[in-house]
Amino acid sequence: MVLTDALKAEFTELACHYPERRAALIPALHRCQEELGGWLSPEIIEAMAEWFDMEPVEVFSVASFYPMFFLKPVGKHIVSVCRNISCDLRGSQELLDRVCQVTGAKAGTNSEDGRFYVEHVECQGSCANAPMMVVDGIYHEDLCPEKAEEILGGLDR
Amino acid sequence: MSHETYLLSRMERGDSHTLAGYEAQGGYAALKKILSEGTPPKDVTDVVKESGLRGRGGAGFPTGLKWSFMPNEEQDSRTRYMAVNADESEPGTCKDRVLMERDPHGLLEGCLIAAWAMSLHGVYIYVRGEYRMSYRRLEEAIQEARAAGLIGKNIQGTDFSCEIHMHKGAGAYICGEETGLMESLEGKRGHPRPKPPFPAGFGLWGQPTTVNNVESIFNVPFILERGADWFKAIGSKKSSGNFLCCISGHVEKPGVYEVPLGTPASTILNEHAGGVWRGHNLRAWIPGGSSTGFLRPEIIDTPMDHESLKEVGSMFGTGAMIILDQTASVVHSALVLMDFYEHESCGQCSQCREGTQWLAQVFQRIHDGQGRMEDIDLLSDISNGMAPGKTICALADAAAIPTHSVIRNFRDELVEYVQAGGHTAVSKKRALPMETV
Ligand SMILES: Cc1cc2nc3c(=O)[nH]c(=O)nc-3n(C[C@H](O)[C@H](O)[C@H](O)COP(=O)(O)O)c2cc1C
Ligand code: SF4
Ligand code: FES
Numbered sequence: 001m002v003l004t005d006a007l008k009a010e011f012t013e014l015a016c017h018y019p020e021r022r023a024a025l026i027p028a029l030h031r032c033q034e035e036l037g038g039w040l041s042p043e044i045i046e047a048m049a050e051w052f053d054m055e056p057v058e059v060f061s062v063a064s065f066y067p068m069f070f071l072k073p074v075g076k077h078i079v080s081v082c083r084n085i086s087c088d089l090r091g092s093q094e095l096l097d098r099v100c101q102v103t104g105a106k107a108g109t110n111s112e113d114g115r116f117y118v119e120h121v122e123c124q125g126s127c128a129n130a131p132m133m134v135v136d137g138i139y140h141e142d143l144c145p146e147k148a149e150e151i152l153g154g155l156d157r
Numbered sequence: 158m159s160h161e162t163y164l165l166s167r168m169e170r171g172d173s174h175t176l177a178g179y180e181a182q183g184g185y186a187a188l189k190k191i192l193s194e195g196t197p198p199k200d201v202t203d204v205v206k207e208s209g210l211r212g213r214g215g216a217g218f219p220t221g222l223k224w225s226f227m228p229n230e231e232q233d234s235r236t237r238y239m240a241v242n243a244d245e246s247e248p249g250t251c252k253d254r255v256l257m258e259r260d261p262h263g264l265l266e267g268c269l270i271a272a273w274a275m276s277l278h279g280v281y282i283y284v285r286g287e288y289r290m291s292y293r294r295l296e297e298a299i300q301e302a303r304a305a306g307l308i309g310k311n312i313q314g315t316d317f318s319c320e321i322h323m324h325k326g327a328g329a330y331i332c333g334e335e336t337g338l339m340e341s342l343e344g345k346r347g348h349p350r351p352k353p354p355f356p357a358g359f360g361l362w363g364q365p366t367t368v369n370n371v372e373s374i375f376n377v378p379f380i381l382e383r384g385a386d387w388f389k390a391i392g393s394k395k396s397s398g399n400f401l402c403c404i405s406g407h408v409e410k411p412g413v414y415e416v417p418l419g420t421p422a423s424t425i426l427n428e429h430a431g432g433v434w435r436g437h438n439l440r441a442w443i444p445g446g447s448s449t450g451f452l453r454p455e456i457i458d459t460p461m462d463h464e465s466l467k468e469v470g471s472m473f474g475t476g477a478m479i480i481l482d483q484t485a486s487v488v489h490s491a492l493v494l495m496d497f498y499e500h501e502s503c504g505q506c507s508q509c510r511e512g513t514q515w516l517a518q519v520f521q522r523i524h525d526g527q528g529r530m531e532d533i534d535l536l537s538d539i540s541n542g543m544a545p546g547k548t549i550c551a552l553a554d555a556a557a558i559p560t561h562s563v564i565r566n567f568r569d570e571l572v573e574y575v576q577a578g579g580h581t582a583v584s585k586k587r588a589l590p591m592e593t594v
Contacts, residue, residue, distance in 0.1 A: 027325050125253075
């Protein structure tokens with residue numbers, strides 16, 4: 001079983017907040033992704049199905065609906081560049097180009113060395129501080145290609 | 158700029174996100190007063206109704222009226238919920254985040270007053286998954302409030318009990334639509350539900366539920382404390398109160414500014430946001446988030462309220478202004494938006510699933526220089542086939558409205574794209590004189 005006891009204890013606690021256990025599924029999938037290697041492998045999906053008393057295909061169908069869940073292995077650092085209108089107006093394309101150049105990954109792919117996964121994402125609610133990117137869950141706002149390069153350069157190997 | 162900015166006022170203190178900071182500025186006074194006086198719940202709803210507060214999440218529905226749709230407790234003994242919509246994902250919108258990160262107790266107090274007014278058993282705050290800071294601040298605030306006897310059983314020693322729960326989404330625009338949100342909260346794909354039944358009759362887990370936006374609920378304690386008349390006196394006739402205007406794009410000082418409803422868009426642009434950047438001219442503007450359409454510069458004096466924007470063929474939406482300067486391309490920005498709607502359509506309705514795809518494709522080919530004159534009518538036909546009111550939810554409308562606006566207000570640009578051979582050619586033409594500015 002891939003789920004640790006600590007995680008299962010957390011799920012039990014999460015489920016207390018709802019009249020039906022299933023409502024804890026999405027928050028619990030977040031915890032799996034955070035703790036168990038950065039993506040939701042078929043083994044995790046299966047284990048979650050067992051814990052939630054669902055069919056694996058049902059869990060998969062939920063997980064695949066949400067852009068924040070990865071169903072394939074992703075690089076160590078996840079770089080998400082917003083491509084929506086407010087960011088686009090202030091240079092998100094140049095930002096993405098530079099991110100791709102620095103990491104060697106195209107949008108939607110991992111870099112060859114497995115260090116980075118680069119993606120473009122929709123509006124992240126930083127429109128007044130555009131353009132922006134999210135790196136490993138942390139918001140970086142008011143960017144220019146140079147600043148983005150510096151941020152990526154400062155990440156651990 | 159001489160108006161009072163009550164929504165953002167407490168944030169001047171560094172500790173505005175803590176209970177101490179909140180209480181030092183009069184926080185929880187409205188709730189405590191209601192509890193100690195035992196104000197009848199219906200009276201609380203009536204004050205909200207009378208204040209004229211309208212939802213800040215996009216549709217502008219009167220908040221008090223929505224609350225009054227919740228079934229009478231004596232006739233319907235089911236468990237009753239509120240879901241606070243903190244999914245904030247309409248492009249251009251970044252206001253709820255400010256409130257949650259910097260004044261979370263203000264939202265909690267609003268939730269508790271709503272819970273009293275509608276005799277709720279529980280409140281769920283659905284925060285989009287990316288908003289980690291908002292989530293953390295709210296979670297900490299809930300812990301503090303619980304420890305202080307403000308959340309949980311027998312609040313302030315009365316027999317009023319209410320739980321507030323946090324819930325984390327996972328990044329899908331459609332989960333901001335109120336029934337998509339409820340499905341998502343139940344642990345499913347965020348597929349909007351056909352209405353009726355409406356949430357007040359059949360909401361979360363089939364129980365009576367009210368869905369309200371963060372900023373709507375945030376206004377409630379102010380209204381209860383200062384009265385409906387105070388609130389009604391701010392703003393325009395049918396749109397009361399201040400709102401948080403996120404202004405983004407080609408402006409000198411993008412930001413979140415608090416202004417009374419009815420403030421002319423030009424005032425927000427010029428006096429708050431420092432005007433169009435680099436001394437450029439205005440080419441187009443969007444008044445209330447990506448779904449409200451591209452408007453002409455000639456009408457930038459339009460008051461930012463529901464009625465005035467409706468009159469010019471648009472909507473107040475989330476009140477998020479997006480500014481395009483003279484070098485920008487409306488066709489290009491429309492393409493960005495159509496790619497977005499195509500990506501975010503949940504796929505249940507064929508008009509929306511196919512329509513958003515088709516719109517994105519036609520805009521793409523016009524953008525790339527392969528467009529034909531007939532494509533302009535085609536865009537119009539496709540959007541007429543999608544909306545209004547032809548689908549389960551309003552995402553189809555949200556894609557059709559900007560499309561219609563481009564055809565109506567910027568037809569010249571569509572024609573220019575077709576004739577000149579697409580984006581590269583048009584931007585070259587447009588950029589040249591600009592270099593000399
Ligand atoms: C596609 C779509 C996305 C929406 N996204 C949001 C959102 O992110 N936040 C929000 O508060 N309302 C959103 N809404 C509006 C909600 O359906 C609902 O009207 C609102 O949350 C009600 O709260 P209010 O009355 O306080 O405005 C969206 C609507 C649609 C059709
Ligand atoms: S209109 Fe679009 S997003 Fe809304 S339910 Fe239908 S397919 Fe889904
Ligand atoms: S458009 Fe990029 S954060 Fe909103």
